[in-house]
Amino acid sequence: MIKLLIGSNNPDKAQEMQDILQAENLATILLPSAVQGFPAEIAETGATLEENAYIKAVTIFAATNHTCVADDSGLEVDALGGAPGVYTGRYAGENASYAENRTKLLSALKGVPPEQRTARFRAVICYHDDLRIAFAEGVCEGRIAESERGEGGFGYDCIFIPDGFDQTFAEMGAVEKHRISHRGRALQCFATLFSAYQSA
Numbered sequence: 001m002i003k004l005l006i007g008s009n010n011p012d013k014a015q016e017m018q019d020i021l022q023a024e025n026l027a028t029i030l031l032p033s034a035v036q037g038f039p040a041e042i043a044e045t046g047a048t049l050e051e052n053a054y055i056k057a058v059t060i061f062a063a064t065n066h067t068c069v070a071d072d073s074g075l076e077v078d079a080l081g082g083a084p085g086v087y088t089g090r091y092a093g094e095n096a097s098y099a100e101n102r103t104k105l106l107s108a109l110k111g112v113p114p115e116q117r118t119a120r121f122r123a124v125i126c127y128h129d130d131l132r133i134a135f136a137e138g139v140c141e142g143r144i145a146e147s148e149r150g151e152g153g154f155g156y157d158c159i160f161i162p163d164g165f166d167q168t169f170a171e172m173g174a175v176e177k178h179r180i181s182h183r184g185r186a187l188q189c190f191a192t193l194f195s196a197y198q199s200a
């Protein structure tokens, strides 16, 4: 079976992608073990998640010649006109920590009532093999909490409450998060595409 190279140098995202794909019975390999010395960062110069996922997949495929999946993801907050969107990872500045990004978001939403704190996580997966480039997308609707809650996950997990739940992503188990998350949905959709490619 082909091992899918997971094209992310963010260990939190790579771990999630690996767990989700393994649950779909797909074999994976992580980028650092595949390519020693591969650049730690691929510049996200695209204007959209699709463009950034494409840039990552094409760069990784060119460097490795290995079937790969890359992901770009973002958080769109309605009260902020869809920000931080494509800038989610660097909302509080180029090398901002997860905590700095969350603090900036919570202060931008200070005083905004719960019903106006609607938001969504979006993930775009770009797949690249010898024959094709394909995309899959997943969206998870929810809202931004008033303060941080929970210890699990990473990034904005402790301030994102998915629709239908009272818990934040950080208060859920990983399996439950992956079942409904943007990344889980995008990769479940990708897994269906991939199995069609395998039997074509």
Ligand code: IMP
Pocket: 010, 044, 071, 072, 073, 074, 075, 088, 089, 098, 101, 153, 154, 155, 156, 157, 169, 181, 183
């Ligand atoms: P990128 O896809 O590498 O551009 O990163 C987007 C940023 O979005 C990450 O650095 C995280 O801060 C955030 N992010 C993406 N997915 C998740 C998630 O599942 N939970 C929490 N934060 C996330």
